[in-house]
Amino acid sequence: MAILRLEGISKRFGSLLANDAISLSLERGEVLALLGENGAGKTTLMNILFGHYLADSGSIEVDGQALAPGATSAAIAAGIGMVHQHFTLAENLSVLDNIMLGTESLFAWRSNRRQARRRLLELAGRFAMQVVPDRMVADLSVGERQRVEILKVLFHDARILILDEPTAVLTPQEVEQLFATLSSMVEDGLSIIFISHKLHEILSISDRVVVLRRGAVVAETATADADRHSLAEMMVGRKVTRPTVQHLPPGDVVLEFDRVGVHARHGGGIALAELNLRVHANEIIGLAGVAGNGQLSLGKLLSGLLTPDSGRLKFCGTALQHFSPRRFIELGIGRIPEDRQVTGVVGDMNVWENAISEKLREVPFWRMRWLIDFKACRAYTRKLLEQFDVRCRSMEIPAKQLSGGNMQKLILARTLENKPKFIFANQPVRGLDEGAIAAVHENLLAAKRAGAGILLVSEDLDELFALADRIAVIYQGRISDSLAVQDLNFRDIGVMMAGDLGHARNLTADAPA
Amino acid sequence: MMDLLDLLIGAGFWAATLRIACPLILGTLGELICERAGVLNLGIEGIMSFGAMAGWMWVFQGGDLWTGLLFAAMTGALFGLLHSVLVVHLGLSQHVSGIGITMLASALGFFIFRMLLPASSTPPKITPFQPVQIPLLSDLPFLGEALFRHTPATYCILLSVPVVMYLLYRTPLGLAIRMAGENPMAVEAQGINVLTIRTLAVMTGSALMAMAGAYLTMSAFDAFYFGMINGRGWICIALVIFASWRPGRALLGALLFAGLDALQVRAQQLGISVIPYQFFLMLPYIISIAALILMSGKARYPQALLAPFRRGERN
Amino acid sequence: MRLEARENTPLWLILLAPALAVLAALVLASGLIVWTGEPVLKAYGFLFNGAFGSRFALSETLARATPLMLTGLAAAVAFRARFWNIGGEGQLYCGALAATWLGTGLVDLSPALMIPLLFLAGALAGGLALLVPVLLKTRLKVDEVVTTLLLNFVILLFVNYLLEGPLKDPMSLGWPQAAPIIDNGLLPKLLPRTRLHAGFIVALVSATLVWLLMRYTVWGYEIRAVGLNPQAAAFAGIHINWTVLRVALLSGGLAGFAGITEVAGLKGYLTLDLSPGFGYAGIAVAMLANLHPLGVIASAIFLAGIYVGADSMSRGVNIPTYIADIIVATSVLAVLVSLMLTHYRVRLR
Secondary structure, three states: OEEEEEEEEEEEEOOEEEEEEEEEEEEOOOEEEEEOOOOOOHHHHHHHHOOOOOOOEEEEEEOOEEOOOOOHHHHHHOOEEEEOOOOOOOOOOEHHHHHHOOOOOOOOOOOOHHHHHHHHHHHHHHOOOOOOOOOEHHHOOHHHHHHHHHHHHHHOOOOEEEEEOHHHHOOHHHHHHHHHHHHHHHHOOOEEEEEEOOHHHHHHHOOEEEEEEOOEEEEEEEHHHOOHHHHHHHHHOOOOOOOOOOOOOOOOEEEEEEEEEEOOOOOOOOOEEEEEEEEEOOEEEEEEOOOOOOHHHHHHHHHOOOOOOEEEEEEOOEEOOOOOHHHHHHHOEEEEOOOHHHHHOOOOOEHHHHHOOOOOOOOOOEEOOOEEOHHHHHHHHHHHHHHOOOOOOOOOOEHHHOOHHHHHHHHHHHHHOOOOOEEEEEOOOOOOOHHHHHHHHHHHHHHHHOOOEEEEEOOOHHHHHHHOOEEEEEEOOEEOOOEEHHHOOHHHHHHHHOOOOOHHHHHHHHOOO | OHHHHHHHHOHHHHHHHHHHHHHHHHHHHHHHHHHHOOOOOOOHHHHHHHHHHHHHHHHHOOOOHHHHHHHHHHHHHHHHHHHHHHHHHOOOOHHHHHHHHHHHHHHHHHHHHHHHOOOOOOOOOOOOOOOOOOOOHHHOOOHHHHHOOOOHHHHHHHHHHHHHHHHHHHOHHHHHHHHHHHOHHHHHHOOOOHHHHHHHHHHHHHHHHHHHHHHHHHHHOOOOOOOOOOOHHHHHHHHHHHOOOOHHHHHHHHHHHHHHHHHHHHHHHOOOOOOOHHHHHHHHHHHHHHHHHHHHOOOOOOOOOOOOOOOOOOO | OEEEEOOOOOHHHHHHHHHHHHHHHHHHHHHHHHHHOOOHHHHHHHHHHHHHOOHHHHHHHHHHHHHHHHHHHHHHHHHHOOOOOOOHHHHHHHHHHHHHHHHOOOOOOOHHHHHHHHHHHHHHHHHHHHHHHHHHHHHHOOOHHHHHHHHHHHHHHHHHHHHHOOOEOOOOOOOOEEOOOOHHHOOOEOOOOOOOEOHHHHHHHHHHHHHHHHHHEHHHHHHHHHHHOHHHHHHOOOOHHHHHHHHHHHHHHHHHHHHHHHHHHHHOOOEOOOOOOHHHHHHHHHHHOOOOHHHHHHHHHHHHHHHHHHHHHHHHOOOOOHHHHHHHHHHHHHHHHHHHHHHEEEEOO
8 A cells, every 4th residue: 555645746836847747655664765866856846845845736645635835844744854965953952952843833832951861862762863862963973863863753753764865975884874774764664765966876776766867757667677777768868978098108297286285274274184195287177075074175276275284285296375366366377166155156146257267367358457347258258158158148147047057067167268287176076967067067078178176076986987097085184186987986985985094005005006 | 259148148139939830830931841842933022011911901902910821821722723724724934923922922012902992001900910919828937938938829820830741641532642743653653633733732832821921910020010020031931941941940040040030130330340230131932942051962853843733645 | 924036127127116115115104194183194294395395495405314315225245245344423423533533623724625534534433433343243243234233232321421510612612512612624515505515526526436346346346246155255266354344344334424524514513413313214225226326326315304394394293203203214114125026926825
């Protein structure tokens, strides 16, 4: 008997049809995977189920009872629990506080903390999860925070669990642990909807897969009957061809970390210690690692926002003395930031103003050192938009109106136009659709062919293996040796991502001389 | 130096400290509740001014003191509602709305006062809250005068500290308020309406602010005059940061500040000053700035302070 | 109720928004006028006449608009960079102090030199007044709203002390005021038998220069970028702290200018009531102009009209002058809403 049934759910946002008459059902004790690219409508659908959004049409039934639409409290009361992709935890409050929210009536005079604490510890024990109720969330690691999120949902007596991209922030080993927990929950009678775009995970955990594309259900299959290729094809609708890497002989060293160390900064990243890494021209070095292991500090360092506390960073042979974004731009270090909307563009400024943001202090973009030359700016932008196929209605619209893909292409355009010798690409394709991803990758490979050395930070192992010549792993602020991609596989990377950086040395020791 | 020590030993000094601290305590608690929910309320100066006028005028027109306090609270809540509509529901600039409300509330208060009481040479007075004599305790040496001969309003304000603490830390509603200021998405994810919580918090906080102003005209003094708030509202804003958004520390901060203020007043009266009196009057403001400097580095701001929450906008 | 972003905003809508806000404020205030028992239209007639109805009225309004334009510019420039300078009042008095120090006999030059010197000194003094708050913000992350606000009180008390002490004019018959500015330092009158002085021209020129700066220079671009998205601005190589520092000096300097125009133009000497809240009103001016330097000219004249007109109105009908502040404050709140409506459409669910 289906515990959950969605019938004909549709939702439109302005001109965008996010969900197109979607129908699906979930059986008791089943793990259903919801697969689709970014923008396929998975999260919208789950938000409708959970009551954050109101569907334009369609109905939802839980255990045969109709579910009141648009009301999160109704969904929670019906036993639906959602673990969001972006954690909904308050850092300045304790684990117990975070979990207790919403469990008692707001009109109650007293919060029964003792009872809640007891119940929490009992729940945690039942599913073999470690938790310390009075710790501040700010002090927890990412994996621990996710556990709190799951406990939060269980605390509300959820029978249907929705997990939205839960493994984005976990090491392969932590993922296994999560899957073990999920299995025990299923044995306990819970039903799970698992949203992901990671094919290998879906294949390992789910019973059935529903594939969404452009807001509609395009396929449904038992997991046993599917494999990576069939799923990828269903997800994208065509044979997936991402550009593949051609290895070139590496040129001179463009960027060298020489025992670089950075202290932990208040509110911005853990410490980096003894970083030794070399990036050559004509080479892409991929940096794998679970989020929260120093990528933030590294990103700030390579953007010029931090000065190392020890060691030296050398660009094309000379040690860098002055660390500021302006200096890095002058030297010809290209940077693609992790979060294009927060760091990459000023959303309220228009397209051409963002295109020349790094070049504004150069002739011909300014005259007499302080007047803007509008004509030169616009001409330059026009050239950029054409060359890199950035689609926008006009140069004068605010940059925030660009789609994710076009915004990223704009950032890439202004960075690559300068023919930088070194490029730091931080999660360059996060949140983009397949078409944009292919375009970004093509551009990076073209830059590499033209002589640039690229350090590519990515959470997507598929991307790293497809693009990089060598891969290194970052863990707790340390970077492993880099290894040729031919000598590696996912498991090795997983081992290193979980902490055993020295594993790299084992591999090189084993490799044929 | 000896004069200074004499000052500190006198019970009258401590009594004065408590009196001076009361509007600061309540005002700070009011602002603290707003900010804990994620909303900066720069209207505090104006709301205190209006509250001072409203409570006083209620009594002047024949009402009794307690209902006067309630009336003042209601007017504060109304201004809080206005601020909420603008910044919580419409997501407009919290800075500008607050300053606008300060201007509006002050001017409206003066306007109404002037309408109901044409200018006269002798400012009209009411009979304010009288100090109560608590049997036994009021007769204690030193402590008697310092602590146990205050007006009922003073005791209410002191009581409000543990009440607010209980509200914030021991009730589900308080948890929801604190969450709304840290991660509003989390609140929304539990099916609780963030906008409602924030509006409630801002209205409550504003009600407290208005009562803080009313304390000045109904307990500390007995008349209303223009400019009597004199920056106390802004000092409360500094005190909230100094208190790291915790009610207990707010009490301590207000007492510390009031103590220094009382010291300065006494010092002037006793002619200790070789320094012109204006410099003594500057002390409260300079100390507030110093307090801010001290705490700013370590302050753990409510993470969602100043960030408007828009439903349906995903991060 | 939901807000839906507009794709583009026509210019006429942006210009209409403040006007609508003002209209709304006048309508709301008329409710209070009804309470006073006075006829509304007659009262507003007095207001308008008192502001613009005669040569003298107009000169009074423009004279009052002069410092408002400058403090309005000060606020607009600062707010553009999201630097909440609420200290315009104090910075104005700092400028006035500088003029008093230099211009009451310390230095004597020809007017062509003296007047620019006074303005320069005023700008420096005003800028310095903001130095502490801005350094506290950039170095120690201390919120500038409270520091600039509290400094106002400190500066005013300091001026109070000076006027009762070292700067007191022995010839002032006991009133706390400073010695008059020497003749060479006084700003010439623009219209005989009125109080309108050359400071008005200075204010107009300042507004134009600030507009040119914001629109056509790299510095203007950087200020806007820092105000709109400081993280992206830093990433693109803009030096945040330097930009904020320069904005603060400019903002304080403009407010300092306002002090000069009042001391050396309108009054001729420094008193404690030199500014009836021009610094705070400047914030209203800036908001009504949507932070646009040229818009500041219009909104300053409007606000000045309200204040001057209200004074005149209170002589004709029995309405307390606080109505002016009420109208201004309501306009500020209303313009927040109307400006939002230019960017969003409201959809009732």
